[in-house]
Structures are given as structure tokens and as C-alpha cells.
Amino acid sequence: MAVTELMSRNNTQEQQLRELTECCICAESFTDPKMLPCMHTFCSGCLQEMADASAKRPGDRMPCPVCRREYQIPSDGFSGLPRNFLMDRLVEIATVSVASAKQSSSPGGGGGAVCDQCSRRNTVRCESSENKGETPSHPEATPPEPPALPPPPPPTLLYCVECGRKLCEKCCRKHRKKPDTKQHQLLEMGNQMTLDEVLQTAAAAAAAPRVCDRHAGKRLRTYCTDCCVVVCSACFLDRHRSHNGSTVAKVVDGFRSQLDRGLDALSTVAAGGREKKAQLENERSRFMKKMSAAEQRLVETTKELIDLIDAQSTSLRTQLANINRQYLSETQTLIEDLDRHAAEADGYLKHAADTKTNGSAADVCKAAGELNVRAKELTEAQGVLFARKPRPLQPAFRGTELLSVMRDKKMQFGIVEENVDYSGDSSLMCTVRPSASLPQKKPIWGVTVLGSEMFLVTDKDATVEAFDTTTFSSTRRWSIDGMNDPQDVRSCPRNSCLYVFNWKGASSMTKEIIRICPETRTVAKRWSTGADAGRLSVAYDTSVLLAVHNSNKLNEYASHGRLIAEVRLDFVPGCNHPWHAVKLSRDQYVVGYGDVDDRNHGICIVDAKGLVLRSFGGRRGGGKTLDAVDVPMNIGVDSKGSVFVADHNNGRVMVLNAALQAPRVLISKAQGLRKPIRVALDEGTGRLYVADIDFDFETRKWQEGEVLVIRIK
Secondary structure, three states, rough: OHHHHHHHHHHHHHHHHHHHHHHOEEEOOOEEEEEEEOOOOOEEHHHHHHHHHHHOOOOEEOOOOOOOOEEEOOOHHHHHOEEEEEHHHHHHHHHHHHHHHHHHHOOOOOOOOHHHHHHHOOOOOHHHOOOOOOOOOOHOOOOOOOOOOOOOOOOEEEEOOOEEEEEOOOHHHHHHOOOOOOOOEEEEEEOOOOHHHHHHHHHHHOOOOEOOOOOOOOOOEEEOOOOOEOHHHHHHHOOOOOOOOEEEEHHHHHHHHHHHHHHHHHHHHHHHHHHHHHHHHHHHHHHHHHHHHHHHHHHHHHHHHHHHHHHHHHHHHHHHHHHHHHHHHHHOOOOHHHHHHHHHHHHHHHHHHHHHEEEEEEEHHHHHHHHHHHHHHHHHHHHHHOOOOOOOOOOOOOOOOOHHHHHHHOOOOOOOOOOOOOOOOOOOEEEEEEOOOOOOOOOOOOOOOEEEEEEEEEEEOEEEEEEOOOOOOOEEEEEEOOOOEEEEEEEOOOEEEEEEEOOOOOOOEEOOOOOOOOOOOOEEEEEEEEEOOEEEEEEEOOOEEEEEEEEEEEEEEEEOOOEEEEEEEOOOOOOOOOOEEEEEEEEEEEEOOOOOOOOEEEEEEEEEOOOEEEEEEEEEEOOOOEEEOOOOOEEEEEOOEEEEEEEEOOOOOEEOOOOOOOOOEEEEHHOOEEEEEEEEEEEOOEEEEEEEEEEEEOEEOOOOOOOEEEOOO
């Protein structure tokens, strides 16, 4: 029973070790294991065979047999791939452990094992080495055999982990006396090792100093800095004499530091990857919930619409049935009256004929008066009956305009929205007004966010006011020299600065852009735009874009003020006066256009030549439909390409997807919005800042402005 259990444990141990040390290509233990960049390990010969079968040569790319990630074959072939030293030693230890387990569990134990040290010197077994050098006598001189005795125990063999050799007790004693090998780890081959012990031993062996393959017993203790290889002292003198070198002990700490930095960086990358994965999984979960809710809403809407149609169909059928019943009733009554009159007329005719034919002269004279009166009554009754007619009803069914519109696909009972990341209900967080210390209430001409602060500029005011984005309280105000009529303000996170467009009044022909450092409250740069005036935006590459309203063009400036591009807008006829533009990419811009006197208002995406690629809007409208925009004065674009539009005269802020489709109203007059004039998006906090103003037609003046802070996600 004990032997059976031992053999069962040995088989399990062998199976586990085989799974760890088996190449998945050849299904054998690793031979010269090489590690690919994807960290999968294979035999060097197996990789070479695969390359030969695919006609791959050094420098070509091959896929990993497991994960299919491509790698490049080194210039010196597969021998140039890094060797998996841990797997190499694991194979050695596993081989020894499995062999030991088999020998210890089989009859005769490990008596068949040979000492590698002795067999290399005299090719005799270790048992013979214990005979103190005596040679066996000739067979004929052999004395008679003594009585049979129990066989002696097999010699104990030990395995040197660092050297990878089996040693008898005598060779082991010598091994322990040598300075270079006395610290080596020796394993008794008669003892079975657990899987954890095999792994720990292999890891320790892999970490131990390596021995040179060309010079037996020579440790690899010298590092050639020119060739970036570790060699023994003999190899360094032989092949690297003219190279720079150092001992491994001196350079190992530097390499360990490099590895630590790399591991730290990789740990950060791995943590970021796990975090990103968790984020994507959460987003996927939220998406699936929204998808399920959308499908459920579609089913409910369809059922509701079907129920409404069924109810109306029942009502219409009831009306038709009432008309049918009324007509049939009137017709049936008239038919019955005609039948009755015909019967009376037939009776009169028979009676009058009998009287005339069979009656006496006295009878005829007597009945003539009554018969004439009755004939007159029947004739009058016939005229009344013939004059009676059923009402001229013409039953028919005519579909309403709704049916014809839906048939022509001009209207749908629902819309599927896509690529809009703001499907949740937006909510108004708070309202911010300029500081009460201002001498008079003024409209806000610009709002932007930089870091944890919101910045405002107001009409004909030389000051910039900052608000904390947590408390929304005013934190500071400062004046800008030479700024007398700011029309817009934008921020550049990369340069930590603000850009203000200074209109300088209607009479001035030299407008300017001012670059401001909010930390020091100083002007870093200012440059003239000539007579070109409009609204600003700052692109992803720190360039500054000016939408020139009256000249139908976009001026793009470098952050220091140099004009680097001028995009002439080649709009279709009637699409003029760009209010605001944002740079999407190297050669695409999204533009909001249409002044109060223009027929067409909308948002479009143009290329670097000013040609329209996509558009939204059209004929100027009063907000009855989502595409009937009216003075789209300001726009904002998030990282996913969604476009936020301040639809000024319609009193609403909309969001479109990157294709300028699926419009959705975020906030409108119903939430207290008046005439939105600027929008500033802060994706980090999921907020949209909307500068809102109003116009008093009696005084012909703009009213006090305010900023509405809206949570959009």
C-alpha cells in the first residue's frame, strides 16, 4: 500500500513538472530555452524549425506560437534571443527530481546512478571508486563465494545545483573543500522534492553565478562594457582584451537600479492598464445598461404607439359602424313604406276593377266618389314617398398629414442617438455673477477655465476676474494695461496662460490679442490683428484661432503671435459671418456661422481650404425644430468630438456628435437661460460654463451677464 501511494505521488509530481518544463511545440522538455519579447518560452530548435518551414530569415518578423504577437528574428538567428536561465535550471532540477523519485520508488533504489565526476575521469562506477584503487583479480583466481549476504545499500549521490553534476560522497567531499565550489547547493538524489521545492531550488540556481561554457569551472565574473556581455576572466583576456570591462560585482548594482526604475515604470504602466481596463469594463457595463434601457424604451414607445393606433382605429371603426347603421335604418324604413304603399295601391286597383266590372249601375255611381278620393290620397302619398330619400352619405377614410409625413420618411416616431456622451440629464449647479464691486452691472463677453479657476471679462472693462471652481466665490481681480474693450477670453492649459481679444472700440483699426500670465498677473505678449475682429479659441497644439466675423476667414496664430495660417471660408451662398471656430485636427475646423440678417445659420466642419465637409442647420429658424438654429454664437468641442453650441437667439445650448448629428438640448429657456453668448467646457469635472446675457429693447442696452454652471455628466 505504501509503495502504491509513493508511486502515485511520484506520477503526480512528474505530471506537474512536465507541464512546467514542456515546450508546447515539440511537447518535450525544453532544450536551450529561448524567451520571446512576449515572455513566452520555446526551444531554440523548435523556433528554428518553424522559421525554416515559413522561409523566415534573420530580420524577418514571426508570430509567437501562443499569443500571435509578432517579433523580429535577431540578426544572428535564434541564438540571439535571451536564454531563459530559470527555465533552464528548472529543467535540470526537474530531471534530477523525477529520476530520483523513480529510482527511490523502484526495486533496487538508485543503485544504477553514476557519478558524473568519476565517470568523466575513469568511466567506472562510483561503487568501484570505493575499492581504494585495487584492481579486481582474474576470474580463475577468485576465491569461493561466501555465503549470500544482503546487498549493500546503494551509494548516496548528491546533485550540485550550480554545476549541474551528480557527485558521489567522495567527490562531494572534494567539491566542498574547493574555495570556488564550497558554497554550492547540494541536493541528495535519494530524496523526493515537492513542486515548491523544485521551483525554489531552480530560482536559486538561476540566481547563482554562472560557469563559463568554454572554460570549465571558470565563473562569469567580468562584464565587457563594449560588448555588453558577461564572461569569465579567461574569455576576457582571450577575446575582449582591448575592450573596456569591469567586475560583475561593481556593475550589478547599477543594473539593478536600472531594473528597479524599469520595474517601477512598468508597474505604473501595468497599474494604469488595470485601471484603464476597470474603467472600460465600468463604461461597458454602463453602456449595456443604457443599451438595455434604450431597447426597453423603444419597446415601450412602440407598444404605446401601437396602443394609440389600435384605440384610434377602434374609434374610427365605431364611427363607420354608426354611419352604416344609420344609413341602413333610414333605407330600410323607406323600403318598408314603399312596400306598404304598393300593397294599398294594388288593393285599390283590384277593388276598383271589381266594382266597375261586376257592380250594378247604382253601385258604380255610389262608389265612384269614394274611389276617386282614395285614388287621390294614394297619388299624394306616392309623391311624398318618392320625395323621401336617405341622407346622401358617402363613407370614406382619409389619412391625416401625420400618415403622409411618416410615409414619406420625413418624420419618425423615435430617434436613435449615438456617439453622444451626454445622454444623462444635465443639471444647473449654480449661477455666478461678476463681482458686486463693479461700478455698474455689465454683460459678460468671455468665460474660460484654467486649473481650479474660472476667469471672466466684461464689457468695456480693463479687469480680469477669477473665481474658485469649488466655492464659485471671487478670489482676485486685476487690471490689464491697454485693455479697454475685451470681447473674449480663452485659456491654454499647456502654457498656463490666458488669451484675451481686445476690440479697442469700433473706431480703432488695430485690434489685438493679449497673452496674460494669471500667476503673475502680467502681460506676456500682445500682437495686433489689424482690423480683423472676432472670437478666440485655443487649439490642442497651443495655436490661437480667431474667427474673423466680417471677412469670412479664420486666422491661426502661433502662441507667440506669428500668423501661421489663414483659412478663407468657401461657404455655400448665404452662409456667411463665422462667429466662432475650433481647430479639430491639422486640416479641419468646426465653425458656427450666421448673423441676424443672414438666411442660413448653422455649424459646419471645413478643411484647410475652407471647403465644407459636413454641416448642421440651414434656414434660420425660431427654434421649432432642433436644426433651426438662430445665431450659433459660440461652440465648444470635447475630446470625443462632441460639439456644444450656444444657440443665441433660440435661448438654448445643444450638443451634437462628432458627425454633427443627433442634436440634443442641454439647457434652454425652461431652465432660465436667456441668450447664451459663450461656452467653456471643463471635461475634468464634467461641467459646462455658459455665459448668459439679455438685451433690453426699450433702453437698447445689454443687461447684466451671468455664468450658468451646468453639470453635464
